[in-house]
Amino acid sequence: AQSVTQLDSQVPVFEEAPVELRCNYSSSVSVYLFWYVQYPNQGLQLLLKYLSGSTLVKGINGFEAEFNKSQTSFHLRKPSVHISDTAEYFCAVSRGRGSTLGRLYFGRGTQLTVWP
Amino acid sequence: KAGVTQTPRYLIKTRGQQVTLSCSPISGHRSVSWYQQTPGQGLQFLFEYFSETQRNKGNFPGRFSGRQFSNSRSEMNVSTLELGDSALYLCASSGQAGPDEAFFGQGTRLTVV
Numbered sequence: 001a002q003s004v005t006q007l008d009s010q011v012p013v014f015e016e017a018p019v020e021l022r023c024n025y026s027s028s029v030s031v032y033l034f035w036y037v038q039y040p041n042q043g044l045q046l047l048l049k050y051l052s053g054s055t056l057v058k059g060i061n062g063f064e065a066e067f068n069k070s071q072t073s074f075h076l077r078k079p080s081v082h083i084s085d086t087a088e089y090f091c092a093v094s095r096g097r098g099s100t101l102g103r104l105y106f107g108r109g110t111q112l113t114v115w116p
Numbered sequence: 117k118a119g120v121t122q123t124p125r126y127l128i129k130t131r132g133q134q135v136t137l138s139c140s141p142i143s144g145h146r147s148v149s150w151y152q153q154t155p156g157q158g159l160q161f162l163f164e165y166f167s168e169t170q171r172n173k174g175n176f177p178g179r180f181s182g183r184q185f186s187n188s189r190s191e192m193n194v195s196t197l198e199l200g201d202s203a204l205y206l207c208a209s210s211g212q213a214g215p216d217e218a219f220f221g222q223g224t225r226l227t228v229v
Contacts, residue, residue: 036220041222041225042222042223043120043122043206043220043221043222043223044206044208044220045220046218046219090159092159103149103161103164103172103174104149104151104159104161104208104218105161106151106158106159106160107158108158109158109159
């Protein structure tokens, strides 16, 4: 089974400051990597994903993430946050598509709180 | 294009009862997955259906079951409800048999009293 570790359960930051949300995963095989955001009483919205190719992935709302295979990490970054970025962020992995490979394994989440 | 629709949004049930939750995927999507979200356990995979067949199953007791219809709509059922079943249940639909194009619904908040 895969495991995903989000190293910080809570990250407080001031508006317009940069932020990094950390994610490490355990796998000896190739994986697909995802970051999702969840606003209160809502479902999950995909921010970005890494399937293959360039290790720097750009997503919506100004977020980006870098896949580091040697460190098995997929950290999420934003150079300047807004109050509207306050939400819970989930890192997830899957081993691929179809059959038993297609399920998502989620980290425990990081609550990002942006203060004015 | 309509998103993933889950009904109902909120539900309150008594211990011992059973409940059925519904998920209508995005038009054309054939894969539907279900996840349970709780503060204690986080997001956990329940099962995945593709073309009416269960393709993948998580580690949940047999009280949790699901099915998918020919129009790709899916239902999950929980029998003999326990307090610990209180959770947000999320459904995700995908255009391929995998998560890389998955879209999530807003969830059904189940409270067991």
